[in-house]
Amino acid sequence: MSEPQLQSxxxxxxxxxxPKIAIRNFSARFGQSQVLTGINLEVHACERLAIIGPxxxxxxxxxxxxxxxxxxxxxxxxxxxxxxxxxxxxxxxxDVPTLRRRVGMVYAVPIPLPWSIYDNIAYGLRLAGIKGxxxxxxxxxxxxxxxxxWDEIKDRLRMPAMNxxxxxxxxxxxxxxxxxxxxxxxxxxxxxxxxxxxxxxxxQALAELKDRYSVVLVTNNTKQAARxxxxxxxxxxxxxxxxxxxxxxxxxPRHERTGQYITGHFG
Amino acid sequence: MKISQDRVIGWVLLAxxxxxxxxxxxxTTFIFKEGVPxxxxxxxxxxxxxxxxxxxxxxxxxLAMIVGSLFVTLxxxxxxxxxxxxxxxxxxxxxxxxxxxxxxxxxxxxxGIPSVVYGSIGVVILVPFIRDYLGGPGxxxxxxxxxxxxxxxxxxxxxxxxxxxxxxxxxREGSIALGATxxxxxxxxxxxxxxxxxVAAFILGMGRAxxxxxxxxxxxxxxxxxxxxxxxxxxTLTSNIALEMGYASGAHRQALFATGVVLFVIIMVLNxxxxxxxxxxxxxxRR
Amino acid sequence: MRISPANTQRIMxxxxxxxxxxxxxxxxxxxxxxxxHGLPHVTxxxxxxxxxxxxxxxxxxxxxxxxxxVAGLAVLIAGxxxxxxxxxxxxxxREGKITAIIxxxxxxxxGIPSIIFGLFGFVFFVITLGMGxxxxxxxxxxxxxxxxxxxxxxxxxxxxxxxxxxxxxxxxGATRWQTxxxxxxxxxSPGIVTGIVLSIGRCISETAALMxxxxxxxxxxxxxxxxxxxxxxxxxxxxxxxxSPAHAWATASVLIVVILLINLVAYWLxxxxxxxxx
Numbered sequence: 001m002s003e004p005q006l007q008s009x010x011x012x013x014x015x016x017x018x019p020k021i022a023i024r025n026f027s028a029r030f031g032q033s034q035v036l037t038g039i040n041l042e043v044h045a046c047e048r049l050a051i052i053g054p055x056x057x058x059x060x061x062x063x064x065x066x067x068x069x070x071x072x073x074x075x076x077x078x079x080x081x082x083x084x085x086x087x088x089x090x091x092x093x094x095d096v097p098t099l100r101r102r103v104g105m106v107y108a109v110p111i112p113l114p115w116s117i118y119d120n121i122a123y124g125l126r127l128a129g130i131k132g133x134x135x136x137x138x139x140x141x142x143x144x145x146x147x148x149x150w151d152e153i154k155d156r157l158r159m160p161a162m163n164x165x166x167x168x169x170x171x172x173x174x175x176x177x178x179x180x181x182x183x184x185x186x187x188x189x190x191x192x193x194x195x196x197x198x199x200x201x202x203x204q205a206l207a208e209l210k211d212r213y214s215v216v217l218v219t220n221n222t223k224q225a226a227r228x229x230x231x232x233x234x235x236x237x238x239x240x241x242x243x244x245x246x247x248x249x250x251x252x253p254r255h256e257r258t259g260q261y262i263t264g265h266f267g
Numbered sequence: 268m269k270i271s272q273d274r275v276i277g278w279v280l281l282a283x284x285x286x287x288x289x290x291x292x293x294x295t296t297f298i299f300k301e302g303v304p305x306x307x308x309x310x311x312x313x314x315x316x317x318x319x320x321x322x323x324x325x326x327x328x329x330l331a332m333i334v335g336s337l338f339v340t341l342x343x344x345x346x347x348x349x350x351x352x353x354x355x356x357x358x359x360x361x362x363x364x365x366x367x368x369x370x371x372x373x374x375x376x377x378x379g380i381p382s383v384v385y386g387s388i389g390v391v392i393l394v395p396f397i398r399d400y401l402g403g404p405g406x407x408x409x410x411x412x413x414x415x416x417x418x419x420x421x422x423x424x425x426x427x428x429x430x431x432x433x434x435x436x437x438x439r440e441g442s443i444a445l446g447a448t449x450x451x452x453x454x455x456x457x458x459x460x461x462x463x464x465x466v467a468a469f470i471l472g473m474g475r476a477x478x479x480x481x482x483x484x485x486x487x488x489x490x491x492x493x494x495x496x497x498x499x500x501x502x503t504l505t506s507n508i509a510l511e512m513g514y515a516s517g518a519h520r521q522a523l524f525a526t527g528v529v530l531f532v533i534i535m536v537l538n539x540x541x542x543x544x545x546x547x548x549x550x551x552x553r554r
Numbered sequence: 555m556r557i558s559p560a561n562t563q564r565i566m567x568x569x570x571x572x573x574x575x576x577x578x579x580x581x582x583x584x585x586x587x588x589x590x591h592g593l594p595h596v597t598x599x600x601x602x603x604x605x606x607x608x609x610x611x612x613x614x615x616x617x618x619x620x621x622x623x624v625a626g627l628a629v630l631i632a633g634x635x636x637x638x639x640x641x642x643x644x645x646x647x648r649e650g651k652i653t654a655i656i657x658x659x660x661x662x663x664x665g666i667p668s669i670i671f672g673l674f675g676f677v678f679f680v681i682t683l684g685m686g687x688x689x690x691x692x693x694x695x696x697x698x699x700x701x702x703x704x705x706x707x708x709x710x711x712x713x714x715x716x717x718x719x720x721x722x723x724x725x726x727g728a729t730r731w732q733t734x735x736x737x738x739x740x741x742x743s744p745g746i747v748t749g750i751v752l753s754i755g756r757c758i759s760e761t762a763a764l765m766x767x768x769x770x771x772x773x774x775x776x777x778x779x780x781x782x783x784x785x786x787x788x789x790x791x792x793x794x795x796x797x798s799p800a801h802a803w804a805t806a807s808v809l810i811v812v813i814l815l816i817n818l819v820a821y822w823l824x825x826x827x828x829x830x831x832x
Contacts, residue, residue: 069725074648101727111718114741123736124726176726273730280642281652286635287705288659290698294666294674301677353573361567362574372821373578379752379813380584381759383790384806388584390793417580448563471665478667480762481790505669509762512676527673531666538665542658 018086020045020184020214021066026080028061030073035061036238038080043184048206048215050229050246052222054266058238059218060108063186066216067103068096084184101128104177108189110169112161117153120161120172121179128180143179147171148205167198174205185209186216191224203228222262226250234258298531302524314525320491320507322515327522329529331493335408335501336477336533338494339487342412343419343476348469350416351423355468358424359431360453371428378421386485389414394486403498406488411501414486415476423472430464431457463544470541474534480505504530585810592807595800601808605772609788610798614805616774620689620782623775624768625757627693628700633750635697636704637739640746643705644712645720645734664702671699672766680767690778692768696760700753707752711745711827712738744827748820755816758809761786785809 019042028036036058043049051059061070068089070076081088089099101124113120121140130136140157144150149171153164161172170190177185187206191199206215206228219225225232226246233243234255242255253259260266306314309327317328354374358367389410398405434457442452458465488500489510502510508523508530515523557565603613639660643653675695685691715738723733739746761784769781770791783791785805792802 067725069721072721072724097727097729100725105725111722113719113722113737127726127728127732180727276731277646280638280646283635284639284642284656287639287663287701288656290701291659291663293678294670297674297677298670350573350577353570354577357570357574361570370574370578372817373581376814376817377577377581379755379759379817381761381786381809381813383761383786383793384584384588384810387793387802387806388587420577448559450563450566451559474665478669480667480669485794505667508669508673509765512766524673527670531670534665534667535662538662542661
């Protein structure tokens, strides 16, 4: 296992700490098509990293590599390594279910399982081996509070999750992940199908959680990236073009393409 | 490590998944092992093309049963195809939804009725009718064909319905938009597009008809002569096995297994054709 | 003279509807005939007594027990194997040579006539494995016979569960097996159960294969290695040997009522399944 190196431009106050996630020279492909090439990127403890870029730039693949969800696709292959707290997640000693609990994921489309709200959240807890009813109830409530959903549905926990509105479903999906107390929260365009009010609630939840988790947020919405992140990475055609403090990337991008994308010239 | 547990489960499931295939292999092996020696002993030509079935004298020729199965199957398919395709067309092209939910379960229920019930109804209704109005003993090719025709109808219908439903709506709407009547559209566009599926339905129905046993025993008369007409009694390959298996032993029993071998080969040929036809459909266009 | 398209349309519509109507009428006629001739003879004692004088008198209780044992055992054996096969085909592998071979096996098995299953069961289970004519030999034979149906219906039911459910479950830290048992099978269960229920129906209707494997003893089967006579075979024997038409039709109506119930249950389950997945 190689020692992670210090990275070039960490945000203030993070200098010298081990990065939460270190992506080292990571490439990925599905069958013949190369999706990611030579990515080097770090995510620090308790920072919010936004990943922006046009469609098919490899953002989602990178995200799904972080919890090895790409493994479900048999044509997936990768090079390089991804370190979580210094441990290679693709290494033999990594227990994948545990990894997926540590790196919780919210998808672009809300996918509630066809059960009650309560069972949706309790499912992950039961998988993690938590059996006590009272503990599950406590964590269901706290996760729903963290996802800013509790007040709306606290009397209807036994209702089918499918009956919730789209925005509520997405917050339920977030609560489902938060209940597992992950170390990293990865969100794949979580607001792409939502109305502005639901989007605001999700952003509010993210803001309240920022002291506790590292957040990786893939988004198509540059304004959202600007609002809800500390640093921003810009991807294009499977490559990382630049990464820096969000303010700097948005006001003084180092690369021409980044500026063009942010100002809406393509993408 | 948990993943390796998943891998072990995968292997176990794979082993279990092979049970259908290994059953098939076992069945083939045992039927052939029991039946083939006597065919070789009699001579293939003698066994298939002689009409002398005298188990007591060690003479085993199954020509009459082969012809019998052929006649009965063709008769059954004539009826089964007309009714089966007819019902499938009605269900997919002409029928309001409300009626579909009556006719479709009715046809599925038809498939659930035990074959002995079909046979008995045939004996008490059909056989006397044929005897009184068309002559002969009543137990006949015709009676067997009608009973079998009704029995294969659900098979033909359900596979045809799938094939017809797979035809894109746009084809039909395009044709109607060009001024074709509903029937012209069905005949010239829909049936043509679903052709391979309909062929598969017909062949699989044929497999059912060749293989059906109990109902045929009850209405076919089971004589050992080559049938001369629709009202002649007839014995099929399947009824030969079921009728004599109860008391057969030695070479006689082997000859019944040999009859099974012939039946098995016929069914496998039909199945393979049906599979090939429906696969070529799958290759031709996405479902 | 050419018939105009409009008239062809009219003629064909009438002809096709006649065919469909005749089909439904045939079904109703069969059901009506059997129940009309049989139900009046179905009494409590007919259902609960043993047959006397070859079935001329007495009841059909041992046949009911025998049928239930054979059908129950067959499905108990074929159910897990069929569902496991379906799970393998859908969740544990990619489409390829292996799945093609497995599917080919199931497809071929589905086309084999029951008399061949009977022959096989007779030489393999009854003689080679020494089970004799017995409930067990019959059940094993039927298990192989209904296996393809269970595989196919389970596979369809599992495929109807959205792939994204598996993604979510694995994303929450479930192993594949946990995902299959707690998410996929749970959602697919009405469809799977429908297939199993229909298989029970097929076992109950079966005659030819059981004649050669389960035998035709009139006694009550006390264990899985006893011979038994199922309802369908009892009906056949009474009818064919002219022992008692009244008792024959009474047996048939018991059979038909059970089949009707089974189809109703399957229909109801299927509707529930469709309503839930759409």
